[in-house]
Amino acid sequence: MSDLLIALRTFVRLCEKPNFSRVARELHASHTTIARRLDQVEAHFGAVLFHRTTRRLIATPEADRLLVHARAMLDALEGAERDFGPVRGEPGGLVRIGFTTALGLHYVERLGELTARYPALQFDCAMTDWQRDMVEDRLDLALRVGPVGDDRLVVHPLGRLPRLLVAQPAYLAARGMPASAEDLSAHQCIAYAYGDVPARWTIDGRERVAVGAFRSDSSEAVHRAALSGLGIALLPAVRVRDDIAAGRLAPVLPDSHIAPLDIAAVHPSHKSLAPKARVVLDFLKAKFPGEPISYPPQM
Structure with missing residues (x-):
């Protein structure tokens, strides 16, 4: 050049x-x-x-x-x-991806499958729980939670990500298992929120504020706080399934309805996807750990 x-x-x-x-x-x-x-x-x-x-x-x-x-x-x-x-060969080069923490860890653990197929690919993963500016950070792709509402971005819906209430078994043995959402007021609820904004949980259609001795703007910190026995946390199912299977965490109110998170992949609308980013987008869709969304993505 x-x-x-x-x-x-x-x-x-x-x-x-x-x-x-x-x-x-x-x-x-x-x-x-x-x-x-x-x-x-x-x-x-x-x-x-x-x-x-x-x-x-x-x-x-x-x-x-x-x-x-x-x-x-x-x-x-x-x-x-x-x-x-x-003409030169298979897709390759650096792809910059903005991940949320929980989903980012899920995908990073599977990137070996993608590099085995496309060994010339390289990845720069910006992993945070807040929304990054795609232009400023030169991201090729990014994940978004909830409605996007930005006409500068092309939106590719990935699916809905289930969430679970969980706690360390020793915590539940000491404090008791909640029988209903109303019982949560007697428990330490680990809050995931930013700044002074209250953490709100909607359980069985009713919103309540999560109150406890620990809060963080990092989903990974909330996850570790739950593992350490600090209280009950609301986390993506993909992050806690292995912990539940291994007995490190136990589900709380498993029969209650908690709305899943709508997840989409986005890229800037001012330029088309390069082949290297296209294969990564296909990978994000194929390895999404939640429920697929039936309506078609934007083109």
Whole structure:
């Protein structure tokens, strides 16, 4: 790839993340190299693209104008690579995926099946329980929970993910097994929530606030808290099935109805899926650990 194209890609990332150090870490380059690439772009187009201070970069109007052309040029290059990719062989290259923690761990444990079929694939998995910006983080695919409602994204429904109330058997032996949802008020409920927003559980059609001595914005932390006996947790079934089978956790109110989570895979609508991302999307659909959704995905 020519030096100018490399420099343009660096310029685009600086527009999306206006911080030399962050872009340098991401692109595995030195701060000096990133600055030199920006100098090259500015010299080529004869324009000042950023006002630089000791603490931040501020894009100029010329940078906003060039960004439109740079993205179009790089998207066209990616399109040509996709067009000629099948001639060179099977799909390969780096695929960046944004996972929720529970589902991400499920899929990561099965990625060996995909790499056995497509050994040239590489993966960069951003695993968090909050929604990531796909453009800023350069994600090819991401998982979303619930309605998406963003026309910048193409939505591929994966299915519905069941959830279970669980607790450590020793905790239940000491505190008693709840006989109904009303009994939960006498128990420590492990809350999964963000900030000061209450954790709300809807059980048998009635919403209640989960109250206890432990709360976290990480589903994995909630899972481990349940395993340590801190109380009753509401978790995706895929995360606790092995624990229940091994006796590390026990189901609570197994006959109660808890609405499953609607899960979808999404990708940016401004460009089509590359073959490497398409095979990963097919893998996400095939290995989804919940109930399939019958309506067709968006095209």
